[in-house]
Amino acid sequence: MSTGHIIAIGGGGFGRNPNHNKIEKYILNQSEKENPNILFLPTASAEDKSYIVNYYSCFSKLNCVPSHLTFFQRTPRLESLINKADIIYVGGGNTKSMLAVWREWKLDALLKKAYHNGKILCGVSAGAICWFEQGITDSWASNLNTLECLGFIKGMACPHYQEEADRKPDVHKFLLDGKAIPGYAIDGGAAAHFISGKYFKGLQFYPNSYVYKVSEKSGSVEELQLKMEKL
Numbered sequence: 001m002s003t004g005h006i007i008a009i010g011g012g013g014f015g016r017n018p019n020h021n022k023i024e025k026y027i028l029n030q031s032e033k034e035n036p037n038i039l040f041l042p043t044a045s046a047e048d049k050s051y052i053v054n055y056y057s058c059f060s061k062l063n064c065v066p067s068h069l070t071f072f073q074r075t076p077r078l079e080s081l082i083n084k085a086d087i088i089y090v091g092g093g094n095t096k097s098m099l100a101v102w103r104e105w106k107l108d109a110l111l112k113k114a115y116h117n118g119k120i121l122c123g124v125s126a127g128a129i130c131w132f133e134q135g136i137t138d139s140w141a142s143n144l145n146t147l148e149c150l151g152f153i154k155g156m157a158c159p160h161y162q163e164e165a166d167r168k169p170d171v172h173k174f175l176l177d178g179k180a181i182p183g184y185a186i187d188g189g190a191a192a193h194f195i196s197g198k199y200f201k202g203l204q205f206y207p208n209s210y211v212y213k214v215s216e217k218s219g220s221v222e223e224l225q226l227k228m229e230k231l
Contacts, residue, residue, distance in 0.1 A: 002197040005030055006152060008128035010159040012062040012187025012206055016054050016058035022205040022231040023191055027087060027122050028064050036086035036120075036166040040068040043101055044093025044126035047072055051091055054104060078141065082110045087120040090127030093157075096139035096147055098126055108150055115152055125159045128191075130201055132157040134181055136171055144170045153194055156183030161212065163188040167220060182215035204228040 007030070013023050028036060040055045041049060047070050059066040061172075071079055082088070088111065089099075102108050115121055121131060129135030133151045138144055138160035144166060146156070158171050167185075174180030184192050189206020192199065202211035213224040 001055065003043060004115045004118045005122075006115070006131045006194040007122035007191055007203075007231045008131060008153075008157055008159075008184070008186060008194070009122065009124040009191040010128060010209070010211075011092075011125055011163055012184030013124055014054050014058035016050055016182065018054040020205075021058055021062060023203065024058055025062060026203060026205075027089070027120065028062055030120050031086050033086055035063050035065055037065045037067065037084055038084075038087040038089055039081060039085035040066065040089050040091065041123075041127070042068060042091040042093075043071060044095060044098035045091050046093065046097075048093075052076030055089075055091075065184070066170045078105060078107055078110055080106075082114050085114070085119065087122065088114065090121075090123030090130060092123075092127055095126040095130060095135055095137045095149070099130065099147075099149065105197055111150065112152065121152070128159050128186060129157040132183060134183065136167070136174065137163075146174055155193075156181045156214075158183070158185045158214075160189070161185040161187045162209070165168055172215060172221045175214060175221050176219070178216075182184065182213075185212040185223070186210070186216050192226075199226075202228040203231055205231045 069229045131152045133154040135147045137147045187209040189209030191203040192211045211226045
């Protein structure tokens with residue numbers, strides 16, 4: 001079995017502006033199909049209707065066949081939906097709640113199978129960190145926390161790194177306290193592309209947005225800004 005792509009987006013894109021489609025075009029271009037089937041999972045946002053509208057406003061203008069999956073109406077046959085999809089895009093929101101719903105429906109196992117069958121998995125914020133061993137999440141209202149995620153990619157991921165004031169200091173604190181494992185911090189307007197579980201490249205679709213490799217070394221935080229490809 002081959003292993004697929006994962007494109008983890010730190011923030012931005014169609015959720016904020018359906019006319020902004022640079023990273024979305026890049027994702028579609030990773031498929032070998034002219035009109036790939038793309039499936040949107042808005043679980044983390046509690047299936048926010050305006051988010052779903054923005055999804056269709058963006059992707060209906062691009063070369064693809066868009067669809068979405070909801071859990072809070074009558075849930076369709078998951079296996080056939082996942083099998084049909086060439087690309088699976090996971091939206092932002094509450095990561096902890098999203099993963100709980102997925103695990104209850106055994107969608108996590110179907111996504112793992114899809115990944116090992118070479119499909120393209122991607123997403124923003126919650127939809128970025130869910131693929132890693134560990135995510136830095138604001139699922140709790142009080143403060144940021146670490147969260148065990150799906151583990152398709154080794155390491156930790158944190159989105160919105162330069163967008164939200166508490167992200168960088170909290171990531172550094174978690175690393176120094178041994179609460180966070182080494183991994184990737186992703187700015188809004190940037191994405192990290194992995195192929196077969198290995199880091200492939202950083203993507204920049206807003207100016208001055210980056211991907212960083214972060215780790216603890218001898219009692220201090222090492223933060224390496226990675227080379228970016230501008231879209």
